[in-house]
Each structure stands twice: as structure tokens, then as C-alpha cells.
Amino acid sequence: MTDYSDPRRTSERLSNTDRDEAVARLAAARDDGRLTPEEYDARASTTRMAVTRGDLTPLFSDLPLGADAPLVYSTPPSGAIPTPVGTPGARAGALGGAWGATLVALSPFIAIALFFLFGFTSSFTWSWVFFLLIPIAGIVVYGPGARYRR
Incomplete structure (x- = not known):
């Protein structure tokens, strides 16, 4: 689900898929009883004519984001890039990517093999x-040397 209030992306142009997703979110809000059919019709027609993400911001400002919504941005200090707030935390990425994760998964089997090989x-x-x-x-x-991703 998309947060249209992201200050870094308000001038980004919308695709047809973006507009369709926005109309689907409005339909879900109408089905939940958050919008009347008249409000839905007005917002849906405005959404279909929107050019940038900033055009959609006022249409969703009074609607809650979904449970799977992305980030809410804090007000950054002057000149700084906004940082995400309220996210579950950064997940550690494996050093070496998939190879590093595979090495960790196989390390018990390698240890058992070495145990018996050198033991016997x-x-x-x-x-x-x-x-x-x-x-x-x-x-x-x-x-600590692993890379972190959001």
C-alpha cells in the first residue's frame, strides 16, 4: 500500500497502475464505510485525472493507511533526507547475500562432518x-559487519 504523503515523492508522475491502485484503495474505504458513495465518486474521478503523487495527497489525508502501509515520515532537520519512523526495525542482511545465509544454514552439517572425520x-x-x-x-x-536494509 502506498503512502501518498511522502514528501520526497510528491512530484513523481503517476502510472495507470498507480491510479488504479489508488481508486481500489478508495473503493475499499467506501466499502468500510469511511466514504459515502458521493465522496467516493468525487475522489475517484479526481484520482483518475491526477498527474503526480502530490495530487493524491489531499484525497487520502483523512483516510487511515492499511496494516501493511509503508512508512510515516518525520519532519527532517534542514537539508536532511526524511527518515522512517515507527517501522519494525531494520532487518539484517547476510554478509555475502544468499551465499552467506547458505553457509550459516549448512554450518551445523559441516561441523558434524568435521567432528566425525577428525574424530575417527x-x-x-x-x-x-x-x-x-x-x-x-x-x-x-x-x-556488526553485515549490511542493513530497510
């Missing part, structure tokens, strides 16, 4: 050390 060839006395590879792989891939 030499001694099981120090073979348990290979199980330390599991948290080490997690720390390296998802630790």
Missing part, C-alpha cells in the same frame, strides 16, 4: 571444537 582419524578429544564453527559463522555473516 585422530581422536574425539578435541573434535568438539568444530561445533564452534556454528556460532562463528553466524557472527561473521550476521554480525
Whole structure:
């Protein structure tokens, strides 16, 4: 669901798909009883003629965003880019992308294989050390050096 009040995107031109999605949101608001049929008709016709995202801002300003709505922006300091507020938090991205995540997922199996390989060839006395590879792989891939995405 789109937040039309994003100050960084008010001058962005709309596509036909964007207009159709906006009309669908208005229809959902009408079906929920938030808009009368007359209000819906007026807003839907304005939405179909809208050129930029800023044209849609007043049409949705009194309607709540959905549960899956994106971000609400705070007022930024002068010259700064607005930052998202009230989001669930940044999710950590795996260092190395899919390869790093796969390495972490396979690290228990690698540790078991090394445990038995070195245990049977030499001694099981120090073979348990290979199980330390599991948290080490997690720390390296998802630790402070990992990239963060929104």
C-alpha cells in the first residue's frame, strides 16, 4: 500500500497502475464505510485525472493507511533526507547475500562432518571444537559487519 504523503515523492508522475491502485484503495474505504458513495465518486474521478503523487495527497489525508502501509515520515532537520519512523526495525542482511545465509544454514552439517572425520582419524578429544564453527559463522555473516536494509 502506498503512502501518498511522502514528501520526497510528491512530484513523481503517476502510472495507470498507480491510479488504479489508488481508486481500489478508495473503493475499499467506501466499502468500510469511511466514504459515502458521493465522496467516493468525487475522489475517484479526481484520482483518475491526477498527474503526480502530490495530487493524491489531499484525497487520502483523512483516510487511515492499511496494516501493511509503508512508512510515516518525520519532519527532517534542514537539508536532511526524511527518515522512517515507527517501522519494525531494520532487518539484517547476510554478509555475502544468499551465499552467506547458505553457509550459516549448512554450518551445523559441516561441523558434524568435521567432528566425525577428525574424530575417527585422530581422536574425539578435541573434535568438539568444530561445533564452534556454528556460532562463528553466524557472527561473521550476521554480525556488526553485515549490511542493513530497510
